Amino acid sequence: MTGHDESGDGIRRRGRRSRALKAAGLTLAGLLVVGAGTAGWAYWHLNHNITSVDINSALGDDRPAKAVVTPSATASASASPSPLPTEALNILVLGSDSRSGKANARLGGGNSSGARSDTAMVVHIDAGRTTATVVSIPRDTLVTRPSCPLPSGGSTAVAYGAMFNSAYAVGGPVCAVKTVESITNVRMDHYIEIDFAGFAKLVDALGGVTVTTDQDIDDDKSHLHLDAGTHHLNGKQALALARTRHGIGDGSDLGRIGLQQKLVKALLEQMAGTDLLTDPAKLYQVADAVTSSLTTDTGLDSLKELTNLGQSLKGLSADDVKTVMMPVATAPSDPNRVVAREPAAEELWTSLR
Template identity: 85%
Template sequence: MTRHEEQGDAGGRVGRRSRALKAVGLAVAGLLVLGTAAAGYAYWHLDDNIKSVDIDSALGDNRPAQAVIAPAASAGASPLPTGALNILVLGSDSRSGKANQELGGGDSSGARSDTAMVVHLDAGRTRASVVSIPRDTLVTRPSCPLSSGGSTAAAYHAMFNSAYSVGGPVCAVKTVESITGVRMDHYIEIDFSGFAKLVNALGGVTVTTDEDIDDDKSHLHLTAGTHHLDGTRALALARTRHGIGDGSDLGRIGLQQKLVKALLEQMAATDLLTDPAKLYQVADAVTASLTTDTGLDSLAELTKLGRSLKGLAADRVKTVTMPVVTAPSDPNRVVAEEPAASELWASLR
């Protein structure tokens, strides 16, 4: 991927970042300190928090081929999977609910995918690539089935993030598969209020910005330097675009990737197992904010996924942005740069 933007994580943080990748699994294990009865209730509550969408049933068989996921050899009763895996991760600016409206404004029909990342785990799950898709990318949006019956109309030169707006998670997955030719094995979505609550539950997050940020639309005003942000300001950082660089989505993606790394470091540095109250607060914030496909809609499945990443070291995780160029039809939009984009997606199959 030498032609694409890449950032290798610092080797000195390998151990801490590796622990962060298993945060959900640690949270579940840590519930045991609450006592048998309390842990039983807590597990039920957290499990019940998770919302899901049956994407496989909605899309049927007209999809890219699914990789064979072979279990690891193990003497245990439940061997962990080690096959290659692709997960579509969306940050949603859903306006549903009072908390999301206060953070994002608008009405309940205005949901969009503010952030889109394809997380690819190589076979063996010791290497990973995280590919960001700019929301302003013009794409051909395929016809998508609707839960109410019928389907959306196909659209040409449509903004990528409109797929979620018109057809929800199912259309977001179908659109990503259509433009990449890569099967999305799983889907994970986190919303406005859930992200802010997670940051607050962790005691905030520390990030360093390379330039001043002055964005009235996201209500964020920061001087260049290091800042400790609460949930509301961290969310504003993830959403800001007008106060940095040329105001494009590419600048925002850089901030989002930096924020994700800082959040993982904060999770790794927080010893949740010694603080049951904070442990539960963090786990509750995570699960309450999640929407997944039906293959990941339980603590058991999320924990298994986390445990399968135990061999994934931080210096083997790369962040990449899909290669794009300015759209000929609109200087405020981008289109995939070919053949670089196709070569990138081919490397993930």
């Protein structure tokens, strides 16, 4: 390798590290891929790890309208031939047990016939991309699930009073996106999904994550038992924390969402405090852990596209990310389910359009 190549690599690596540390509002997968792009075989391997779904083609025009993008004066005056985008962006992020395999089975994941979305978050990045809001949608929310196209042809039937996470179970990512757009009237610009094994591998690759819990957790179903206080968790423990609900509060999904949001913040802080570039082996381990368990829409299915997104978020810091939950109330038909609480839910979604 020539001296010129080495200099170029150094510049690219420093730039990617800066973007990875600052893009706290981006999903965990995107953050790490931005910092992990390398040349040659490693780049090819990481790029081909990513699975994609063509959601735009599947849904066609029967969707909320895209936001009108007006080029900024800064972008217009930029000498760059391809100025970075600055418009607002909405990304549906799912944590799922959708992939079969021994690793997922050991961690409690499902198989191809029993797919579920355990975690759903709408990540809204404001115009200018310096602030963001992460909205969690409880999986036990009762919704009207729209008719969704199926990969094999045909479509699912409209379902009234269906659990929110059933959308993924019956129609995969396409139906999950269509259902979110139906209940929010907000266009999802992108989709990112990571499975159980990938999440656990990510945490382990980062050396674990430190989380402070406000109450004791005693959940035999998730096999997590923690006293209130600060704990450094490995990947399996962090996944259990993200999934636990029976040992906290009233045992509903609402308590779990609070833990998930706390865990996301802790992971972002862990990433910011980890100098991956001083340990190339660890850098590759982190990137491989994420991309091998990542599913995206076709607009984010390459390292180049993810890197471009990360570059556009370089002004976003962890302190600029707000986490909230969709306002809900107990469902009149079932005390174990919730429904969107209006007009608060509509006001929230309106603020993201």
